[in-house]
Amino acid sequence: MKITIDIDCTPEEARIFFGLPDVQPMQQRLMADLEERLRQNIQDLEPEALFAKWLPMGVQGVEQMQKAMWAAMSGGGKKD
Template sequence: MKITVDIDCTPEEARTFLGLPDVRPMQDALMAQIQERMTSSLHAMEPEVMLKTWLPAGVQGMEQLQKMFWAQFANAGRGGKKE
């Protein structure tokens, strides 16, 4: 035996019928706080600020890494012999 019941109601009506709380005011307040925080921290999204945050050593660290790679390549090109 198979019984199918179709109920046509709005989400608010279903929530009221099932006795669930209305969380819309809480969601609205949280969304307002999130929006305020995002707009206040937009200056941190500028590329220059992001690079300074992510790469504190900046270009110097990249230059050192590049020199290390070139030294390894040069050493491998000489057959691993150091001069």
């Protein structure tokens, strides 16, 4: 003998029937936080923001690095 029972209810009704907690408000807060983090990360990928992170001193930092490289290369050929 085979018995089949069909229950027609919404997911919310099934959750309430089984006594499961309503996690929808928590999911909405987490998704809002995730969306804000994603927006911030996308803004950090803009060229100006990347340049500011990579070269915090800007052009002056590049010039100082060039001077240091020239000093190292010009002093490398001298014998004591």
